[in-house]
Amino acid sequence: MEFRHLGRSGLKISEITYGNWLTHGSQVENDAAVACVHAxxxxxxxxxxxxxVYANTAAETVLGTALKGQRRESLEILTKVYFPTGPKGHNDSGLSRKHVLESIDxxxxxLGTDHVDVYQAHRWDVSTPVEETMQAFADVVRAGKALYIGVSEWxxxxxxxxxxxxxxxxxxxxxxxxxYSALYRVIEPEVVPAxxxxxxxxxxxxxxxxxVLTGKYTPGGAPPEGSRATDEKGGKQMISRWMRDDVLSRVQQLKSVASELQLSMAQLAVAWVLQNDNVAAAIIGASRPEQVHENVKASGVRIPAELxxxxxxxxxxxxxxxxxxxAASAPTERPS
Structure with missing residues (x-):
């Protein structure tokens, strides 16, 4: 595993980061989720x-259970605040001072810890002055509940x-x-330079x-049983934008590149995003431990310019x- 600095800070994180969006607390049974974290x-x-927000707080609980007993100083734990949680009342979402300070606790x-390494604004909140939000984050940091602050999709x-x-x-x-992926590069023109x-x-x-970049979905073919494209709990909806024959046909052409690098298609996809020097880490998810073992092999791969x-x-x-x-995909009002 290789490690990269996160921003202009002294904090290093593993360039392959494990994430539990769409899995822990919902699509994957808890025992399997814990096995993936241990892998x-x-x-x-x-x-x-x-x-x-992942599985309405259940994902954090599963992750905390899975990491119990590990040396805290050897881990970097990132979580987020913004989307509705709990009973989803009128103050149970957004980046107001009230919601930020209650949510971190x-x-x-x-998570079973006294601090997170990075606390992230999950989206921009159009209903709260950014000054209020950043003051709340400053207080979270000063209280020692988070070491650094991050954001998502700003x-x-x-x-x-x-x-x-x-x-x-x-x-x-x-x-x-x-x-960010080889198929979705909208951050390159503006977000990355900034x-x-x-x-x-x-x-x-x-x-x-x-x-989709694993190549397991083929043009005109039925999605493999048990794949995300067959998941009615949310996965099918998330992947639908890419389930077009023109996309799937072009993805199949990447097999020769992966073969030359002696990588799987998934490893190629993860290694591709890590070629961007502004990317500190690629988040992988898993429903089975073997997926973790497979995707982590992308760490340290250098893809030649020609490929x-x-x-x-x-x-x-x-x-x-x-x-x-x-900007177009950002919430136009605070969700409830």
Whole structure:
């Protein structure tokens, strides 16, 4: 396992990070989830990403159980706040001071720790002044409940606002967690340049495009039984944007690139995002321990420029590149 600095900070995280979105507390039984976390630990993953909204807080509880007994100082635990949790009352979402300060305490209790390494704003809150949010984060840091602050799916302008306020308040905004893969590159034109300027790293989710970049979905073919595309609990909806024959046909062309590198298609997809020097880590999920053992082999892979160009040529115009997608996909009002 290789490690990278997170933003312009002294904190290092494992470049393969284990995340439990769409799995723990919902799609995967608890025993299997714990086995996956232990597999991650066995292969050298030290960084674990979750959020209070995942399975309505259950994912944090499962992760806390799985990490119980581990040396806390050897781990980096990331969680998030914004989306509705609990009974989903009128103050149970967003980035208000009330919700942030109450949510961090709930997350710490579920995770079984007295602090998280990075506490992340899961989205931008249009209903709360950003000054209020950043002051609340500053107080979380000063209380020792989080060591650093990050965000998720913020635009370049939002990153600049948040970074300036954090600096004035005396804490570090060091990370952004966007969707990023060889198929979805909307952060490249604006978010990545702004982040380099500000000293912010990307911790990216869906590097395998919800499984599409594994090549297991074929044009005109039925999705494999038990795959995300057959999951009615949320997975099928998340993957639907890529389940088009033009996308699936182009993904099949990546097999020759993976073969030359002696990688699986999934390993190629994870290694591809790690070629971006602004990416500190790629988040992988798993429903079985063997998936962890497989995907972690992407750590340390260097893809030659010629093969990176072949990936571009193979995927062609099915790649989503419009930077406006980040803002367009953001909530326009606080969810309830």
């Amino acid at each position: 991650a630990l066995d292969v050298g993953i030290t960084t674990f990403d979750t959020a209070d 709930g997350s710490l209790k579920r 635009t370049a302008d939002q990153l600049r606002q948040g970074h300036a306020l954090a600096k004035d308040l005396g804490f570090q905004l060091i990370s952004n967690q966007p969707q 982040s380099r300027e500000l000293g912010i790293s990307q911790v990216v989710f869906s590097p395998i495009a919800q499984g 990176m160009q072949r990936v571009d040529a193979a995927l062609g115009d099915v790649v989503e590149r419009d930077p406006a997608r980040t």
